[in-house]
Amino acid sequence: MRRFIWLGAIALALFVHTVITDRETRDAEKRPGGQIVELTGGDLHVKDEGDRDDPAVVLLHGYTASERWWDRVTPDLVRRGLRVIRFDLLGHGRSEMPRDGYAIEEQARRVADALEKLRVRRAVVVGHSMGGNVASAMTELEPRVVRKLVIVGTPPREGYADLPLTAQISGWPVVGELARRFAPDQVIAAGLDSAFADDVDVPDAFVDDLDRMTFSAYDKAGSASDDFQEERPASERVRDAGVPLLVIFGSEDEIVEPRAAQAWRKDVPAARVEMLRGAGHSPHWERPRQVVQMLLDYTR
Numbered sequence: 001m002r003r004f005i006w007l008g009a010i011a012l013a014l015f016v017h018t019v020i021t022d023r024e025t026r027d028a029e030k031r032p033g034g035q036i037v038e039l040t041g042g043d044l045h046v047k048d049e050g051d052r053d054d055p056a057v058v059l060l061h062g063y064t065a066s067e068r069w070w071d072r073v074t075p076d077l078v079r080r081g082l083r084v085i086r087f088d089l090l091g092h093g094r095s096e097m098p099r100d101g102y103a104i105e106e107q108a109r110r111v112a113d114a115l116e117k118l119r120v121r122r123a124v125v126v127g128h129s130m131g132g133n134v135a136s137a138m139t140e141l142e143p144r145v146v147r148k149l150v151i152v153g154t155p156p157r158e159g160y161a162d163l164p165l166t167a168q169i170s171g172w173p174v175v176g177e178l179a180r181r182f183a184p185d186q187v188i189a190a191g192l193d194s195a196f197a198d199d200v201d202v203p204d205a206f207v208d209d210l211d212r213m214t215f216s217a218y219d220k221a222g223s224a225s226d227d228f229q230e231e232r233p234a235s236e237r238v239r240d241a242g243v244p245l246l247v248i249f250g251s252e253d254e255i256v257e258p259r260a261a262q263a264w265r266k267d268v269p270a271a272r273v274e275m276l277r278g279a280g281h282s283p284h285w286e287r288p289r290q291v292v293q294m295l296l297d298y299t300r
């Protein structure tokens with residue numbers, strides 16, 4: 001009888017923990033140099049750098065990341081005469097983390113609304129991984145905003161991406177809630193390791209960004225890209241929008257198969273495709289000088 005009582009207590013504790021974790025939310029918080037753009041459905045943290053009259057480049061990070069993943073390219077882009085606008089997407093970084101609102105189309109409209117408040121009418125939009133899906137959705141839903149599009153490590157359609165096991169487990173019911181709350185930094189870093197080539201260390205700041213996410217943000221943002229691609233491939237959306245496209249991949253990408261770069265070329269024949277040898281899933285962090293030059297050449 002005592003054993004059943006203990007099992008019942010444990011089950012109740014797990015249930016309560018799951019409910020509390022699922023309902024957790026966070027307000028937006030401003031980092032030094034950033035600002036909060038207030039929007040319906042969730043406020044976004046934004047960094048807007050450079051002269052307001054310079055050509056605008058919008059940088060959108062990937063899943064579980066933040067605007068800090070662009071730290072190695074932003075200063076050079078600003079010095080070379082570009083206005084660089086970096087977003088923390090909803091549920092990421094210092095943006096608001098509500099329980100809902102993570103569909104890719106909602107993310108795209110929210111970024112477009114924020115750009116309108118920032119008085120940005122036309123921009124080169126650069127999206128990494130999940131951010132590439134958001135950027136692709138913008139070409140379909142907000143075509144007047146996107147002057148040119150850059151995709152970094154985003155699959156064109158289903159069948160090219162595979163998250164590491166640690167990321168998959170973190171989305172499981174009950175187990176996922178426990179993993180998100182109690183996973184040590186070493187485990188989080190190990191999960192992020194696949195986003196880089198083998199010789200690249202995971203920065204502590206990136207671990208902090210992932211550790212800060214609520215379970216709802218982690219879970220629902222994670223499934224949003226799959227739902228988006230399942231409904232209609234990103235490459236099809238971009239092709240039909242007729243927006244100029246640059247695709248950048250790393251040859252050692254462990255999350256999205258590098259052959260996805262050529263699939264982009266097949267789906268969007270007019271696309272320019274660049275493969276960075278030795279880079280992993282995040283070439284803008286691993287090969288910043290090369291990526292900066294590609295963006296400068298393409299933006300002009």
